[in-house]
Amino acid sequence: MYGDEATVRKILTELGDTWAVVGLSSNRRRPAWGVAEVLQxxxxxxxxxxxxxxxxxxxxxxxxxxxxxxxxxxxxxxVNSDLAGAVADEAVAKGAKGVWFQLGVVDEAAYARTRAxxxxxxxxxxxxxxxxxxx
Numbered sequence: 001m002y003g004d005e006a007t008v009r010k011i012l013t014e015l016g017d018t019w020a021v022v023g024l025s026s027n028r029r030r031p032a033w034g035v036a037e038v039l040q041x042x043x044x045x046x047x048x049x050x051x052x053x054x055x056x057x058x059x060x061x062x063x064x065x066x067x068x069x070x071x072x073x074x075x076x077x078x079v080n081s082d083l084a085g086a087v088a089d090e091a092v093a094k095g096a097k098g099v100w101f102q103l104g105v106v107d108e109a110a111y112a113r114t115r116a117x118x119x120x121x122x123x124x125x126x127x128x129x130x131x132x133x134x135x
Contacts (some may be wrong), residue, residue, distance in 0.1 A: 002101075003122030004032050009062050011120050015097040016073025017044050018067055023078030023088050024048040031102070032078040038128035039076075047072060060082055065090045074098040077105055085110035092111060092117045100127055 003011075017037055024032040025048070033056070036046040040057055047068055048054060048061035055061055062068045065075065065087065075091035077084050079099065084101055088110040091099045099114050100109070101123040114121045 011098040012131050018073045019044045020049050020072040022049040022074045024107045025050045028052045035128040040133050072096050076100045078102050081105050088114045
């Protein structure tokens with residue numbers, strides 16, 4: 001288990017409301033699209049990060065996390081596990097407070113590096129499942 005209930009709650013309620021969603025495009029069939037919609041419904045500002053840099057859910061997109069011209073509180077990662085570690089490192093460099101790897105995304109070395117850098121982190125869970133549970 002990578003992220004106990006206290007960490008899940010902290011990321012969802014205390015770290016801030018600006019979430020960069022890496023892998024979010026305008027493709028409504030992709031899980032990232034629906035998760036971003038749920039996050040917005042719960043008051044999060046969702047920032048799409050995808051090579052196409054598309055506007056999604058009314059928010060302009062950026063090709064890379066480093067291109068986002070403002071602070072990001074949490075980086076939600078919708079890329080495969082082979083690419084996720086690099087995104088976690090970018091989140092640390094960006095100054096994010098937390099990193100969330102989606103269901104099926106696991107990189108134990110990235111988890112260790114991110115936690116060692118002082119960020120909160122959850123892996124292999126979905127915020128769209130967790131946030132409604134907070135009540």
